[in-house]
Amino acid sequence: MINSPYIRKPASVQGVMLAVLTALIPAIIVYASQIAAVVLVNLAIATIAALAGEALVLKLRGRPLAPALSDLSAVVTAWLLALCFPPILPWWATVLGVLIAIIAVKHLYGGLGQNPFNPAMVAYCAMIVAFPALMSQWPAAGQLDFATQLGLVLGGARELDAITSATALDTIKTGLRTAGATVQSIMSQGGNFGLVSGRGWEWLAPAYALGGLYLLARGIITWHMPAAFLGTLAAISAAFWLTDPAHYASPLFHLASGGAMLGAFFIVTDPVSGATTPRGKLIFAACIALVAYIIRSFGAFPEGVAFAVLLLNICVPLIDMNTQPRVFGHRGDKAR
Amino acid sequence: MITRLFSFKGGVKPESHKNESSGTPILTAPLPKRLVIPLRQSIRSTARCLVEPGQKVLKGEHIGEGEGGLGTSVHASTSGTVVEIASYPMAHASGLETLSVVIEPDGEDRWIDHTSLDLRTVSREEALAWLRGCGIVGMGGAGFPTHVKLGGGRGIDTLVINGAECEPWITCDDRLMRERAPDVLSGAMILRELIGAKRVLVGIEDNKPEAIAAMQTAASGLGDDVAVVPVPTLYPAGGEKQLIRVLTGVEIPQGKLGTDFGVQCFNVGTANAVHRAIRFGEPLVSRVVTLTGNVARPGNYEVLLGTQVSELLALAGPKADTDRYIMGGPMMGTELQSLSVPVTKGTNCIIAASPALFPPPPPELPCIRCGACARACPADLQPFELYWFSRAKNFGKAQEYHLFDCIECGCCAFVCPSRIPLVDYYRFAKGEIWARERERQASDQARERFEFRNYRQEREKEEKAAKLAAKAAETRAKLAESGEAPAPPAEAEDPKKALVAAALARAKQQQAAVMPKNTDGLSADVQAEIADIEARREKLNPQDADKAP
Amino acid sequence: MLTAILVMTGIAIVLGTALGYASIRFKVEGDPLVEKIDAILPQTQCGQCGYPGCKPYAQAISNGEADINQCPPGGEEGIRKLADLLGREVKPLSEEHGTEKPKSVARIDEQVCIGCTLCIQACPVDAIVGAAKQMHTVVAPLCTGCELCVAPCPVDCISMVPVAATVETWKWKYPVHELRSAA
Amino acid sequence: MSARYTAARTSVRTAGIMVLFTVVFTALMSATFELTRPAIEASALEGKMRLIREVLPPSSYDNMLLDDSVTLGPTPELGLDQGGHIYRARLADQPAALVMEVVAPDGYAGRIQLVIAVGVDGRVSGVRVTGHRETPGLGDYIDPNKDRNKSQPWIGQFSGVSFTDVGTEKWKVKRDGGTFTYRSGATISARAVTNATARAVDYAIRQRDALFAVQAGGRL
Amino acid sequence: MNLQSFREAAWNGLWRQNTGLVQLLGLCPILAVSTSIVNAASLGLATVMVMAVSNLAVASLRNFIPYEIRIPVFILIIAALTTVVDLAFNAYFHDLYLVLGIFIPLIVTNCIVLARVEAYAAKNDPVSSTVDGIMMGLGLVCLLSVLGGLRELAGNGTLFSGIEMLFPGLSPISVFGPDYPGFLIGILPPGAFFTLACLIALSNVIRTRAAKRKSAAQGPMAPAADQPASAA
Known part of the structure; x- marks a missing residue:
């Protein structure tokens, strides 16, 4: 029946x-x-x-x-x-x-x-x-x-x-180890750079973003994760870039390089292994961006999105448990 | 009066399918051949039967007395003869039977004497008792006794009249409002009087412009504080809590009554029934039922309570490829396991389903935690979490995630891309939790009684020993006086055993006497008495079975 | 070498003294585990486990004298819960102690009852009322279905009646979860 | 609880037994320590000697190399922030080679510790990596034990090379326009070792006389 | 000690109660040193030595050890024996000592050793306790060797690398030739977890099959004796 x-x-x-x-x-x-x-x-x-x-x-x-x-x-x-x-x-x-x-x-x-x-x-x-x-x-x-x-x-x-x-991220990362090198000097000497990031590769970013917008429009993903991920990545890279533009790449470079856009719209938003509550999604994606930036700038690998995703996957139950949305009627009688 | 609208989160927009049945006026269904009136009109309580087979009853005659705080009265829906009081299937997902009064109509449809009630001359309590006597319950489906809801108190600010009718296919409230708007509003005014509400808001989904127009016309003379408010069409806007939220912004938590928040909500059908009960003294004996779906003549019918679905369906003419029937709407209704179930006070719609209109659900796939259910949930729950916990029978966790805030509206299952029957899991989990609670109470009680019995036996033993010791001391003292040796203590068990043996012998005799049903030697009077007792016992037994723990 | 031995000896004296003192001073008495086990047992008080009631059985489990699979009314779920609590393997119900049955209550055939009070004495939860030479009856909501009253009845007037589902006690079934291949 | 087992009595008894066991087993440990000490010291020495053998053939010197050392203070030329040691090899009392502890600070994952032997003629005798944290499987080929090419380990290309064969401007990895090879994907590790080697050879040539002049065990 | 109980002890240690596969004890050294057969087997043998001697010592002295201080005394005995082994390795297998490093002293804290001392040696005679220690240890050696072999093979394509540290003159076997790209994760820490998980899964499959065959042979009422224990 x-x-x-x-x-x-x-x-x-x-x-x-x-x-x-x-x-x-x-x-x-x-x-x-x-x-x-x-x-x-x-x-x-x-x-x-x-x-x-x-x-x-x-x-x-x-x-x-x-x-x-x-x-x-x-x-x-x-x-x-x-x-x-x-x-x-x-x-x-x-x-x-x-x-x-x-x-x-x-x-x-x-x-x-x-x-x-x-x-x-x-x-x-x-x-x-x-x-x-x-x-x-x-x-x-x-x-x-x-x-x-x-x-x-x-x-x-x-x-x-x-x-x-090497990828753009790798070139910048290894280049900066040479004494006296700055982001600008590395980008101006290497032939592999385009306008903001790796030549050719930088065009992938808008293409991924386009697909992401389609998913948003279809309601397959919600705005929370891409917004939190890209926002955090931009904010933290901007913070470092503004303090020391010679040794930290610009936010635009970070957003257009590596797995940033692919991650923001297709990886981080994987529903199965990601956070599920609205607030949880924001925290989850923001933390991924944070960890990814740390790995990119200070870690042993040039790109950190994948490792960051896995690290945060482990935290999902914790995040979800502590960000459960307020259930209907459980606010008391506070009528707006 | 301008009313600001609020919104609730979630909700879905299924195809409404209202046009099929909303176009034609309410017709009165012809008198059926037989009425089966269940003494249990909702799952909450069963009424005590007041009639016996062979008795003649008039339309509106009291045949069942509501018992307990949630009981309401049951009335004969037409005049005729009680032919049987027996168990019949009821309209419930379990398909269980319940004790019902079967009436054969005499065709006259003769009313019992009834008069109106002048609210100005009676107290509030008397008015509520009157409604209880008329068997008025909520007609939106749940069948909660209206007098109980009204009895909550008078500190009510807003009376909400629910004309949203958000479930697809159903149009009985729509037609009722179009055709009997003054009656509905008259009922609303009575309700308002009884709870002392300052304002009345009638919420109607904006896909029913005719009903809104009719109600607005009828409400135009009733003053500023009565408003007919179109609300956005979004299932489940007709859920009581959701409608209250939309109209007033108040959120009523699970387990709480609207009274505590200064809001009370009644269905338009209920308002109509209250109007008839107070103005004409008519008990609730009929209601409007939508017959729709895969039928030749969809429409709304004024149906006597107790009319069996099979007889009712003949009016609409189900098509050949109909494979099942749904009572209620497609989102929350139940599939009928038998067409002999009768129309009750909560029956608002019967849908004939065909594979084309209601395709069988595609195969279920694993949950991918996509969160579509959470976005659709009007109670702001995380349905997929509840699903995981219910499926794993992790009921403690399910409750922690507010399982009991689920109103079983079906939005989550409606949107689920994995086509998981989510609501089934919640129903299962809730039932299991209730059953465990009952079991736990029973086992606590048993433990307590067992421990008390042990304590009592211990005490009795001690008392006995003390008594014996005292006696022995006494005897010894006596013996010491008389100088005789103490007699061996008598076998304590012996007399008891003898008694039992004697009783056994008597019982055997008795049994031998009873076995051949030796009634030949008795007088006619005694025989008649025996028959009488037997009959009473017969009558009692079925009810016993229904009440068994 | 001597330093090493001296240092270690010092530590040994301190530790040995402290441990010896603690072993006497902080001895733990009592066992709250029994209560936890008792809470899981169904409180039928039927004695099928071989102990005179649920509490004694709980005590026996806690002492390691009884196994966890001796309670037929608790059924498989009861065994699972006990196994969880005690960190043991789940095992099937021991057959010598009986089988899991649907819940029943005792019913006294009032025509046959002779009022001997034997069943009243047998009932572990005082769920039978009556007096000597008076008809007895079972207070159904209190009956645990332990069947202890059946055997003592000299006239065999007590029968166990399975409890039928009513609308109040009816439960939704566990949804059938199957992965069917798409047509 | 009988009077025999009061807390005080139990404490004394357990303490006594504890002491007994402690004394016996501590003695066992101490005895083993004394017994194995010479062997352990010999092993440690042998370990050092083996490393030196890998960079400098035993036939090329005849002195007690490990005793003939110079302690260096912080020496930026060799990447030694904390100082280090240089061992002097002599053949028939004539200076033969310098075995130097060198650090390449610019590895992909931090410092790379090296031992480099340079002959008095400025010719590299051998280079070995003694400590590094380069990416396993990618940058760790600089350590011949991890190098997949066992017959011709990467580090071997420095053996027998001097500034006369390879000019200072060519003592670089190929990517930087030099002569030394590197493995793709891990230029940085190779570059760090190559540059450190160049600096070490340069230092050895310039400081050779000063180094050999210092008394054994002395400081420079 | 008769042959029957010897066989029983061997079967327990090597398979039925295998410390790594069944009891999942002492995982830290198991995972850390199993990068090659030589490393794995060496640490395993060191553990065998400690286990055998500590079991012997505890079993002989068990009547003198009061219940209250048994744990400190056990630890003391194990620690002393471990120190002896540690010093011996340092003196006579210096290269291996450098590789195994911290893990030899860590034998003290290895749950396997204390578990066998507490669960077996403290209650049994010296001979069978020694046999139990050796067999439990050998069970660990076997597991470690297989684990080390698989990881080495996957990660480097070799077997017995580092054998020259034990037996100068012998050299490792290169199984897949010099062109093998190396599945590096095998010798990295995660590889240890994956490989051990696969081995445990395999052993559970074998045990379940054996139990099924046994119960089929003995009829449905036979208790399943060889059920794999759940992870502790």
Whole structure:
């Protein structure tokens, strides 16, 4: 017997995931056209690996395949990872990363909705810790032709010193260790900088933001997390930049570099592993931005969003528990 | 009077489907062949039966006396003969049966004598007793006795009349307000008089312009402090607490009554019933019911209480592909397990459902904590947290997260992209918590009684020993006097055993006597008496079963 | 080497004295655990566990004399709660102590009752009223369903009647949670 | 509780037993300590000597290297903020080489501690990393134990090189326009070691005579 | 001590009550030193020595140790023996000592040692206590070696790296050749958790299967003896 309510809004998990995938399309277009077209190949590899991994675990767990495969959540994880990884990462590394995300992080905790950590970010961190050399080889935008990129992805020579470059964040970070170097001197000498951040890469940021706005408009995500994340990142980087512009990059640089925009709209907003209460979302996203900035500026890694997300994932129960919204009627009789 | 509107958080906007049934005037349903009037009109209490089979009753005759503080009276809905007092299924999700009075109408529909009540000549208490006698309860669905709600006190500032009717498909209040606006407002004035409210606000969702117009016309002569207020169409604006919030800004917490906050709320149907009860002395014997959904002739009908749904449905003509029937609205109603259930005071709508109109829910997927439910919840709860806790049977945590503030409006399940039957989990958890509370009370009571019994036995033993010792001392003293040796103490158990054996023998005799039902040797008088007693016992027993703990 | 031994000896004297003193001075008496166990037991007082009531059984569990799976009225849930409290493994109900049954209450067939008062004496919670040679009756809301009154009745007039659900006690079922494959 | 077990009596009894055990086992520990002391000291010495052997072949000197040391005060040229030691190798009483403790302060994750042996001819005999916190798997190839290329460890390219082979302006990693290789993704570690080596060689050439002139165990 | 009880003790220590897999005791050194077989097995053997001798000492002296001060006395005995082992390592395996560093003194605080002393040696005769100590320790050695081997293999692609510190002249085996990129996380701290988790999962699978087979063989009423214990 079915109980009330007997009517339902035509919403589905599949629809939510599809919207996220749609929102990623502008960024994929920019990525493929401005930086490395091989990202399309990576997306395909990651998608296949994710679906295959998901199917394998479901089979082992004795669960039906169709509902879990068709909810597209594995595809979202796969796409996010493919966009986070360096585009010339060998195919087996992409597959390994995706499998870590799907099998170890998602299914070992019970599958969709049960994982306390963001699968894509755990996989990203695991890969950067396990293969630091591979994970820090980024092609300079537009310097490799598609065949070379494809060759690198599908295997082959990895003597890359000549053709790879550090990311903008990495260049600034390592450059500042040289005595006398300032942010300005580093940005003016390196050929890899554009207007505000890495050449080519800086155009990804607005593309991600565009997708994020689409998600906001569709009501898939709420304004809390992106606003708190970007606001905090801008505020704290501005604070340091204003005190010492020679040794701290500008807020604009921070917002346009690395995983800031991707994180703000697609990573931090992951509902499963993130905070859920309105106030909790603000605290969660703001703390991620704070930790990410600290890692970027003072830590051992050039980019800190992934580690920050994981650190805050651990705090989610604490945040949620202490930010429960006021329940209807529990204010007393204070009529406005 | 200009009323500032407030808003509540959350809410959903399902398709309203009001037009199907709102276009035609209220028709009076023909007299049914049989009326099954449950003595239990709500789940709160059962009325005591006042009639017996074979008895002739008139329309409006008192057939059930409400018992306890929450009881209300039950009346015959038409004139006729009581044919049976037996258990019939009731309109409840459990599908359980309840004791009902079955009346065969005589077709005359003859009223019992009834007169109006002049409020100016009676005290408030007498007026409330009058309403109780007329069996007036809330007609919005919950069936809470009106006199109890009115009895709360007089420090009321605002009387809210609920004409929001936010559930999709239902239009009975809409039609009632369009056609009987003066009656509804007359009832509202009586209610206002009884609670001494300063102002009256009639809240009607703005998707019912005709009803708003009719009510405004009717209210135009009633002074400045009576206002008909259109409220935004947003389910569940018709929830009592939500409507009060929208109209007055007051939030009434769970477990509290509006009286404490100077607000009281009644349904328009209730106001109409109060009007009939006071102005004409008519008990509540009929109500307006919407028949809609997958039927040929949707509309509203004035239906006698006790009319079985099967007979009622024939008026609307359900289509062939109808697969189930829903009593109440699609958001909070219940699926009928039997079409023999009767219309009760709380029945506002019967929807014929077909797979096309109400598709079966798609397969359930895991919760992804997307928070859509939290954004839709009008009680500002975190439904997915409640779901996790209820599902894990972690009831303590569920209560900590305010499970009992949930009004089961269904908004969360309506929006859930994983199509989880969230409300089912809350109902389950609430029932389980109540059951545990009952069990805990029972076990506390048992522990206390067990410990007291042990204490009593200990005390009795001590007293006995003391007595024996005293006696022994006495005997010894006597013996010492007489110089005789003490006799061995008599076997204490012996006489008792003998007694039991004797009783056993007697019982065996008795049983032997009873077994063949040896009544031949008795006089006609005695036989008649036995039959009488048997009949009474028969009558009592079913009720016993219903009341069993 | 001597310094090391001297330092250690000093520490040993201090610690040994303190510990010896503390072991006598701070001896803990009593056991609040029994109360906690007793609160979990259903208070049926039926004695199926082999102890004369729930409290003695609680005492026995706390002393380690009885296992946690000897209470049929408490059922599986009771065992689970005890296991949680005591940090032990959940185990199935011991069959020698009985099986889990739906809750029932005793009913006296008043036609047959001879008024012997034996059941009144057997009832652990004083839920049967009556007097010698008078008809007895069970106060149903107080009856724990322990069945202790059934055996003593010399005329077998007591029967256990399962408690039927009423509208007040009816509960919503646990929602069936299944992942069906999409059509 | 009988009178035998009053608090005072129990205290004395437990204290006595405690003392007994303590004395026995402390004696055991002390005895082992005395017994192993010579072996431990020999091991520590051997540890140092092995490191020196790695940067300087034993055949190239014949003095008691570890005894022939100079203590340095803070020496910015060698990155020694807190001072350090330099060991002097002599062959047939003639100066042969300097074994220097050097710190490269600009590693990716902080200071890199090195031991560098430079011959009297200004030729590097060997370089070893003795302490660092570079990223595992990325920057830690500067330590030959962590270097994946076991046959030709990266650090080996400094052995046998002098300013005459590689000019001071070319004593840099390739990325900075020098001769020394580095592994992609971890330029900073290689750069830090290379630059520290250059500074050490320069220091050894300039201070060679002064260093050898100091009395053994003395300070400079 | 007869053969039967010896077998029982061995089975308990190596498998049924395995300190790492079942009791999850002493995880700190397990995780910290298991970066290679050589490190892992060395610390394991050091622990075996301490366990065997401390069990022997406590079992022999158990009648002289009052209940009130048993913990300080146990700790004293264990600490003394650990110090002896620590000094011996420093003197005779100096390189290994430098690698194992802090973890040898930490054997004192290893719950395994105190747990066996308190739970077994304090109640049993010296011979069986010594056997118990050795077997429990060997169980730990086996687990540590497997853990170390797997981590080394994943992280470096080698086995027995550092063997030259114990036996000069022997050299490590390179399993995957010099081109193996190295799954670095294997030898980093998180790798220890992942690998141990996998090993525990594997052992639980084996135990559940065995219990099922046993209960199937003995009929449904047989108690499940080899149920894996829940994590402490």
